Amino acid sequence: MTEKSHPNGGAWRNFYGRVHGKTMNRAQIERLENNLADLSPGPITHKENPDRKMLNLEARFDGRPVWLEVGFGGGEHLIHMAKTYPDVAIIGAEPFVNGVAMLLGKIEAEGVENIAVHPGDARDLMDVLPDGSIQKAFLNYPDPWPKARHHRRRFVTQEHLVPLARVMARGAEFRVSTDIEDYVRQTLEEVPLAGFELISGPDRQPWGDWISTRYEKKALREGRVPHYLTYRAP
Numbered sequence: 001m002t003e004k005s006h007p008n009g010g011a012w013r014n015f016y017g018r019v020h021g022k023t024m025n026r027a028q029i030e031r032l033e034n035n036l037a038d039l040s041p042g043p044i045t046h047k048e049n050p051d052r053k054m055l056n057l058e059a060r061f062d063g064r065p066v067w068l069e070v071g072f073g074g075g076e077h078l079i080h081m082a083k084t085y086p087d088v089a090i091i092g093a094e095p096f097v098n099g100v101a102m103l104l105g106k107i108e109a110e111g112v113e114n115i116a117v118h119p120g121d122a123r124d125l126m127d128v129l130p131d132g133s134i135q136k137a138f139l140n141y142p143d144p145w146p147k148a149r150h151h152r153r154r155f156v157t158q159e160h161l162v163p164l165a166r167v168m169a170r171g172a173e174f175r176v177s178t179d180i181e182d183y184v185r186q187t188l189e190e191v192p193l194a195g196f197e198l199i200s201g202p203d204r205q206p207w208g209d210w211i212s213t214r215y216e217k218k219a220l221r222e223g224r225v226p227h228y229l230t231y232r233a234p
Contacts, residue, residue, distance in 0.1 A: 028101035061089035075103030161194035168233035179219035195234030
């Protein structure tokens with residue numbers, strides 16, 4: 001696993017790839033500079049920082065149920081769920097800065113007010129989430145890391161799933177969608193080891209409140225079959 005310097009000390013524990021893409025336009029840069037800080041779920045510190053404090057989600061979100069999306073890409077699903085469930089607060093974690101910029105534009109355009117954004121590794125966020133604080137979690141079309149030697153960088157490993165199980169409420173729903181057959185295999189093998197119970201899937205039909213993302217549309221264009229799995233947290 002590649003180790004990179006983390007701004008708060010220690011090292012990045014990255015399961016993702018690049019963090020920058022094509023050059024952003026002026027409006028996107030301004031949103032990152034002016035809007036992002038106000039959307040933070042709270043102060044995020046590195047796991048190895050002994051002075052870190054758990055986030056006060058009760059105060060930050062006025063007692064609303066809190067959901068988590070790990071790697072929101074361009075933000076289509078995150079925006080859709082926020083609009084569909086306005087009484088829920090949703091935290092999105094995404095290290096790819098261009099995706100964060102895209103989401104900020106969508107938040108501004110749609111006027112949604114129940115989204116918080118962590119522009120970084122979901123595991124740094126999970127380090128400061130209280131036990132049992134997340135009522136639902138989503139992992140949609142994660143980076144497949146297709147080479148066998150990179151499979152340990154996939155999110156569906158114990159390094160990531162055990163912390164996720166800790167922060168999820170008992171019986172909370174964890175949804176996974178992917179178009180990669182081997183990712184389905186690893187999901188079926190690894191997720192139960194962290195205590196999650198498979199309650200449906202892998203299915204070919206999505207959930208009733210699903211919205212197709214650009215990643216899913218690309219998969220369909222290229223002839224890959226989407227799979228949807230639903231787990232219950234321990």
